[in-house]
Amino acid sequence: MQSVQSVQSVRPVRPVAVPAADAGGRSVLEGAFGLLGALERAQVAGLTRLAADCGLPKTTAHRLLEQLVDLGAVERCAGGYRMGPRLFRLGQRWQPHPGLRAATWESARRLAQLTGAMVGVNVLREGQTLVLDWTAGEPDTVRDRLRHDVVWPWFTAAGKVLVAGAHPRLPVGPQPAAWEREAAVVREEGVAFDREELVTGVCCVAVPLKGPGGVTVAALSVVTDSGHRLDRLADVVQRAGRAISAGLRSR
Template sequence: MPSADTGGRSVLEGAFGLLAAVEHAQVAGLTRLAADCGLPKTTAYRLLEQLVDLGAVERFAGGYRVGPKMFSLGQRWEPHPGLRPAAREPARRLAQVTGAMVGVSALWEGQTLVVDWAPSAPDDTRDRLRDEVTWPWNTAAGKVLVAGAHPRLPLGPLPATWQREAEAIRDRGVAFDREELVAGVCCVAVPLTASGGSPVAALCVVTDPAHRLDRLADVVQRAGRTISARLRGGAL
């Protein structure tokens, strides 16, 4: 990696590299972070202290961790303008009606990225899943987005059965996860579309195997149509 002293772009690369290293390590000292990023310790220290001043990083337990500014900025990110406000109330109602967790997700670097959650009951053991922001692409939410993606996304080798499954997802407009990733957890997901008809995100309900997913899919699809209409500026 170029030295962070060699130009404006390299300074940014160094700063973002340090942010990524801090996020990966959760808490780490200067020596480790500098080594992880291939930076001189003096350069890493200067950049980290600037990031501390900006609130992007904070000092913790003799090292550094991600700061509150990054959390604040991350909470404002969304894969499509207006997605959060469009989904907030329909997702909340869906969580109330189904008694399940409801999530809004997008595809990011070949993974399922959770943008927001509408939780179910406070003591629901599935709430532990809220701590995970990224999941493999083959969640129900990821599958419904990959099936509708064009051009083909760089996901690496796909399962031999994927083409047939993707066709079924496109035909019905819904994808399922029957304990494929987490034991005791099932999911139903539908695409959320904006102008042009391409999926920009997915609405996903996380429940348990006792629920009939086919029946649940109808309720999720109705909520998805409401959110998509809001994204297109149509009637609610």
């Protein structure tokens, strides 16, 4: 008797036959990524809503969605469609700098144990703070309030560190009038803070992670409740950041 794995491995995949562009002149890739973006926002949605959100004919949207299902990028569910496991697996492999995940994993784990806080490794993409990895401390006092979101505005503590060390014309949207002065302080002190600026009861300390040439490639952040002294946490986080940066430079 064939094993389940061997049967699944030879399951036929529906042939893909698509035109170079849909009726509106958009490329197939644009249409497919538009649908994926709509699913990212909605989490679960039906064909009619997805087609309307993307400005695609329903027949085109249906064809693209079914092809994405065949590829494992989307899966069917009771509400219509949702993201598929293949995108999750591919996303877990992404890192913006070679060796970043390997260089940060052990230090982030130790920092979470030492502080009892959530530790994040963050990068800046499309004007937003993107959390590459979360490591939860014990006890975890802020997880429910953060909902483990992975995309935040640029002005998180981690985002401040990243924007302060980035190109001056980096597109991050409107900046407060006092930002230039604050950015200069962040660069000089090598640390940024969020004192309940985004989420009530949640505070954050972040430091830059620097690769070869001293270029900031990511930020290390510790997220905790408002009962902690951020100035005391800052020294611990800075030491961890320097150790990770040394590892990144050696790679």
